[in-house]
Amino acid sequence: MLVHRGVKHVGSRMCCRYASTNSGKQNTAGKDEMIRFRSHVIPCARENLARYGGRQTVTALPGDGIGPEMIDHVNRIFSFAQVPVDFETIQVSSENPREEDLENAIVSVQRNGVALKGNIETKFDDPHFKSRNMEIRRRLDLFANVLHTVTIPTVPSRHKDIDIVMIRENTEGEYSGLEHESAAGVVESLKIVTREKMQRISRYAFEYAMKYDRKKVTAVHKANIQKLGDGLFLKIASDIAMAEYPEIKFNAMIVDNASMQLVSRPQQFSGGIMLMPNLYGNIISNIACGLVGGPGLVSGMNFGDKYAVFETATRNTGTTLAGKDIANPSAFIRASCDMLRYLNFNEYADLISDALFETLTVQRIHTQDIGGTAKASELVNSLLENIEKSCVNSKYRFRS
The missing domain is CATH 3.40.718.10 (Isopropylmalate Dehydrogenase)
Known part of the structure; x- marks a missing residue:
């Protein structure tokens, strides 16, 4: 857990002295690749986001398959880095496709302005089953889907x-x-x-x-x-x-x-x-x-004039991987960083994104989908260690 002593947060600025190259392991080319790894996100211009006392409430839609454990990974990272975001979790599942759940999800996003979303499986063998993913995009008029695909050093391609x-x-x-x-x-x-x-x-x-x-x-x-x-x-x-x-x-x-x-x-x-x-x-x-390496690496962004929803790029549920601690969390973590940039929490986004980049390229912590043997939890642990190293010279103190 990350604890600060006598240090204040000012707006979205994190009072941790942070430099992406402070470990000494990144040369100029590596730094350029690290910056390219960050997606560009047009920041939100809305004044009526659900933000109180400097903290933003975000709708979390875990969905099916690996979605719930991915949300758990992001929660753990945000808590460790003291990201000023609180999740309002709404369950929408293909297993119990109640219209009430879909309505609750849409109302929540309308109230908060932004969501982090896992994929909701669509039953293709039932012609009467409406895709919850499509309904959310249609009802919120999320007209633009944006993906940034970039090769990552050490990831086979x-x-x-x-x-x-x-x-x-x-x-x-x-x-x-x-x-x-x-x-x-x-x-x-x-x-x-x-x-x-x-x-x-x-x-x-x-x-x-x-x-x-x-x-x-x-x-x-x-x-x-x-x-x-x-x-x-x-x-x-x-x-x-x-x-x-x-x-x-x-x-x-x-x-x-x-x-x-x-x-x-x-x-x-x-x-x-x-x-x-x-x-x-x-x-x-x-x-x-x-x-560039498969579905576990790339995030996806959905924008409208009023709302934004962040998810993985390929919109797959990963049902066969659920509960095994082997699903690559990188795409979901990058989606959470995209969301932070949209919310103008850029320092937090860069801190987490750069820690993930070092995990993949310096420590070479790779899950099975990209040729490695690491568990998802091991990747997250390495990311947290990199966050801690980035702040080691600051007034922050860490404890387990």
């Missing part, structure tokens, strides 16, 4: 120097959920594309590129076949690029070619943004996560 931001429209397209059986054995699924939402996600991507100096935006589409739906998306993205953001390089790529290019030469997308409609974004993002 076929490619190096990957640094790609994926921005995906999150509320419509093939995920509109409108299907019906028009005749026996004939199913119609509706893909809904609207000018308003295509403009909104396109501008979000270009604004993100401007803010964080991303040099290129690549729109991924299938307009050669879906000439109206994807054609509208492509035209809107092209028009906005030309008229409003001429300083950013814009190009377009058909989704099947983009998939091949991503696995054969992903470096061509590094330093840029891949902008995608909903379904293609889901598929392409999972490919990108696989390129």
Whole structure:
């Protein structure tokens, strides 16, 4: 446990003297990689977040599978580092899919403004079962899904120097959920594309590129076949690029070619943004996560005008790993750091993110999914030790 003596917190500033290279183990290249490991998050501008006395209340949605133990890991880290966040835990599960639980979760996020979420399993064998994940995104109008995929030194991967931001429209397209059986054995699924939402996600991507100096935006589409739906998306993205953001390089790529290019030469997308409609974004993002080490490493962010929900990038429950202390907590920890940046708790976010980076790259604590033998709890223990070392010269004192 971390205890401070006679030291005050000022706003979101942590009164621990913290430097990411204080261990002496990080050279300049390592420091650059550590900084690149941190995701860029547009901070919240809302004044009415549930923040009282400098502490922020956050909705925790553990979900199914490994979600509850991941929330426990984050709770332990936040408590150790004295992060000024309190979790309001709401249970939403596929095992007991009560509408009341979903409503409680949505009301909680609306009240607090932000959530940290595990995945809720969707029963694909029941056509009447609505995806809780989709309902949360739709009801809160979380229109932008943002992923940052970056290669991590010491984590096995076929490619190096990957640094790609994926921005995906999150509320419509093939995920509109409108299907019906028009005749026996004939199913119609509706893909809904609207000018308003295509403009909104396109501008979000270009604004993100401007803010964080991303040099290129690549729109991924299938307009050669879906000439109206994807054609509208492509035209809107092209028009906005030309008229409003001429300083950013814009190009377009058909989704099947983009998939091949991503696995054969992903470096061509590094330093840029891949902008995608909903379904293609889901598929392409999972490919990108696989390129940098798999589902246990990458976080995912969901933004709307009013609310934000943070989770793992690949949205899998990891049910077969639950309760075994082997599921990689890195993606969930990175999601919690993204959340802290959104809340303007940047010092805490950097402290935890850099401690995780050192755990993976200096101590080389790797779980089974990335070629190691470490337990999840061992990874977290190493992270906490790195936090303690970062603050060893401060006025903080630690005790077990």
